[in-house]
Amino acid sequence: STTQQSPTAAGSGASATEAFRASKERRGGANVDPERVSAVVAAILQGVHSAIREHNVTYPEFQAAKAWLMEVGETGEWxxxxxxxxxxxxxxxxxxQQQGTKGTIEGPYYLPDQARLESTCQLPRRDDEKGTPLVLEGQVRDIDGTPLAGAEVDIWHADDDGYYSGFAPQVPEGNLRGVVVTDNDGRFAIGTIQPAPYQIPTDGPTGKLIEAxxxxxxxxxxxxxxxxxxxxRTITTQLYFAGGEWLDSDxxxxxxxxxxxxxxxxxxxxRRATYDFELEPA
Ligand code: MBD
Ligand code: FE
Known part of the structure; x- marks a missing residue:
């Protein structure tokens, strides 16, 4: 028998740090021109300084901030x-300046090189995967309306308990992740389950700050x-669910x-939903 482990903040945080380190595309390429560094870093420091002045931040608060920053690094939660x-x-x-389907943040839980799946497919999942069945179908097109055959719809999401594979010990590798290739008409139909809302781990420094x-x-x-x-141009986005909890206070x-x-x-x-993606030329 297996013991149900609860993913700790240190667990998911540290794995997100490893995943980030492993991703070459996400590193390098920053503008390190001294004028740029000076302008941006000076503005960040000014923001910190003005918060201290505005709120008369005390020495104990300053030391608590240092300890907290150290913990964010030590637990891998950056x-x-x-x-x-x-x-x-x-x-x-x-x-x-971008056209086409709206993007939004990528977040810390993307993993490259997942299973390649046919245009009509089921995402890899456990035999006893919990959750309401969900189908997402649609078409990938250029912004001029031309269907894009062979486009890749790389999808990843949390399970019915809000946990991501690769970042929670009890979820098998590759679960609820896949790279779906569109058909000759640019279409796809992805079978999966409805994800649950996601809770920032409450036992790590990020969660402790939120609670404090x-x-x-x-x-x-x-x-x-x-x-x-x-x-x-590659689009990185997220899709949400009408009527869902936390939609107005993410x-x-x-x-x-x-x-x-x-x-x-x-x-x-x-539950079936349709969503079409429009990509602008690179
Ligand atoms: C997530 O699942 C997520 O999507 C983001 C943006 C941050 C933390 C966890
Ligand atoms: Fe997420």
Whole structure:
């Protein structure tokens, strides 16, 4: 018999750090021109200084902040913290000039090189996977309307308990992840289960900060999707569910109205939603 382990913050946080380190595309390429470094870092420091002045931050508070920052590094939670509290603004400024389907943040739990699946498929999942069956179907097109055959719909999401494979010890590798290849008409139909809302681990420094501030640690239920097609800019986005909890108060501030699905029960207990993706030329 197996013991149900509960994923600890140290567990999921540390794995997110390993996944980030392993990802070459996400590192390098930053502008390290001294004028740029000076401008951005000086502005960050000014923000910190002005918060201290505005709130008369004390020595004990300053030392507590140091201890907390050390713990974020030691537990490997920097990717989690950065993606929850900061990534949405980087995405906002990046997407200002972009056309096509709205993007949103990637978050810390993407893993490359997942199973390649046919256009009509079921995501890999346990024989006894819990959760309401869900089908996401749609088409990938260029912004001029041309269907994109052979595009990749790379999808990953949490299970019915809110845990991601690769970042929670009790979930098998590759669970609820896959790279779905569109058919000759650019279409896809992905069978999976409805994910649960995601709770920031409450036992690590990110969760402790959220609790200390009296905020809530929840993201609304979501599907993460990256859409790739040759000659086109890759879209990284998420899809949410109308009526779902936390939709209006996502701790990561990553919900956009264009990204909310309205799945309908097809009469057999399966919820079906349609979503089309439009990619601009690279
Ligand atoms: C998630 O599942 C997520 O999508 C983000 C953005 C941050 C933390 C956990
Ligand atoms: Fe997520």
């Amino acid at each position: 990717p989690l913290f950065m993606d929850v509290f900061i990534e949405h603004v980087v995405e906002e400024v990046t997407s200002e 501030a009296g905020w809530h640690p929840w993201r609304p239920a979501h599907l993460h999707i990256m859409v790739r097609a040759e000659g086109h 701790v990561a501030e990553a919900v956009k109205p264009e990204l909310v699905l309205e799945p309908q029960d097809d009469g057999s207990g399966t």
